[in-house]
Amino acid sequence: MAPRKIIIDTDPGQDDAVAILLALASPEDLDVLGITAVAGNVPLDLTSKNARIVCELAGKVDVPVFAGCDRPLGRELVTAEHVHGKSGLDGPDLPDPEMPLQDGHAVDWIIDTVRREPAGSVTLCPLGPLTNIASALQKAPDIAERVAQIVLMGGAYFEVGNITPAAEFNIYVDPQAADIVFKSGIDIVVMPLDVTHKALVTQARNDAFRALGNAAGIAVAQMTDFFERFDKAKYGSAGAPLHDPCVTAYLIRPDLFTGRHINVEIETTSELTLGMTVADWWGVTDRPANAFFVGDLDADGFFTLLTERLARL
Ligand code: RIB
Ligand code: CA
Numbered sequence: 396m397a398p399r400k401i402i403i404d405t406d407p408g409q410d411d412a413v414a415i416l417l418a419l420a421s422p423e424d425l426d427v428l429g430i431t432a433v434a435g436n437v438p439l440d441l442t443s444k445n446a447r448i449v450c451e452l453a454g455k456v457d458v459p460v461f462a463g464c465d466r467p468l469g470r471e472l473v474t475a476e477h478v479h480g481k482s483g484l485d486g487p488d489l490p491d492p493e494m495p496l497q498d499g500h501a502v503d504w505i506i507d508t509v510r511r512e513p514a515g516s517v518t519l520c521p522l523g524p525l526t527n528i529a530s531a532l533q534k535a536p537d538i539a540e541r542v543a544q545i546v547l548m549g550g551a552y553f554e555v556g557n558i559t560p561a562a563e564f565n566i567y568v569d570p571q572a573a574d575i576v577f578k579s580g581i582d583i584v585v586m587p588l589d590v591t592h593k594a595l596v597t598q599a600r601n602d603a604f605r606a607l608g609n610a611a612g613i614a615v616a617q618m619t620d621f622f623e624r625f626d627k628a629k630y631g632s633a634g635a636p637l638h639d640p641c642v643t644a645y646l647i648r649p650d651l652f653t654g655r656h657i658n659v660e661i662e663t664t665s666e667l668t669l670g671m672t673v674a675d676w677w678g679v680t681d682r683p684a685n686a687f688f689v690g691d692l693d694a695d696g697f698f699t700l701l702t703e704r705l706a707r708l
Contacts, residue, residue: 398426406435406523407445409618414639419453420704429459431501435523437483439465447492463501463527467569486621487614521547522639529572550672554588567670583686586641596634611708654689658682
């Protein structure tokens with residue numbers, strides 16, 4: 396079977412970096428057409444730099460990287476240096492990128508690519524705020540029916556919020572963008588905190604990354620050593636939650652994940668619950684299902700896949 400064509404939209408971010416590495420280490424499964432950076436964990440100048448750092452770490456300097464939106468659709472940018480560090484990739488000491496940013500705006504490249512590739516052949520994989528994706532859908536509504544699927548990290552139901560009591564970071568940063576995406580009619584798979592908080596880098600799993608001995612394995616161990624501090628302090632977690640790699644792993648091994656096809660709506664006005672994903676997990680409304688909302692995973696299977704693939708880089 397031919398590898399699946401994907402566009403990774405991202406705000407690296409240590410967990411984004413691991414998701415990108417997993418994708419680039421899996422050419423038999425995934426054809427990464429390009430990477431589009433968005434403002435999120437850190438400002439756009441850093442996310443677009445970090446995306447290239449990760450491509451070079453993977454030895455894949457031919458992957459085109461584009462800079463996208465530098466702020467959300469309708470509010471000021473909220474960043475997460477308190478989680479990811481000032482650089483967004485704190486932990487390892489990685490060199491500045493030599494590969495260039497591509498000319499042109501990421502949103503235009505997403506539109507052109509989805510229009511150019513056969514209809515139904517491109518999957519969008521947002522790992523950060525949905526600003527670039529929503530902007531592309533607003534600018535070119537015709538692409539909605541051409542996109543094969545959107546597999547995104549964002550939201551929560553049982554886990555509720557990690558940036559406010561009610562909201563997960565990616566959705567909270569740009570609720571208007573999320574509302575556009577979830578109302579687009581595109582086939583959506585959601586990796587919420589409900590599942591990503593079960594993908595924890597325990598010490599044994601971190602040791603396995605480091606034991607790979609290659610640059611990617613050691614860097615991932617160093618990234619997750621840094622990145623785990625926020626969740627250990629807040630939740631008492633056993634290690635760093637690998638939020639974004641759940642997206643890439645799902646594309647490679649969907650059988651590792653379980654969930655429900657339900658209705659998900661986004662709170663876009665209330666100050667108290669702005670950015671909340673109101674997920675009808677229990678089917679108590681007659682609102683139409685619009686997303687496959689993942690609730691659980693085979694964590695050992697996930698980490699076995701991730702570790703095996705990182706060993707290839
Ligand atoms: O809430 C977790 C999400 O926010 C992840 O994608 C992380 O990288 C940050 O973007
Ligand atoms: Ca992210």
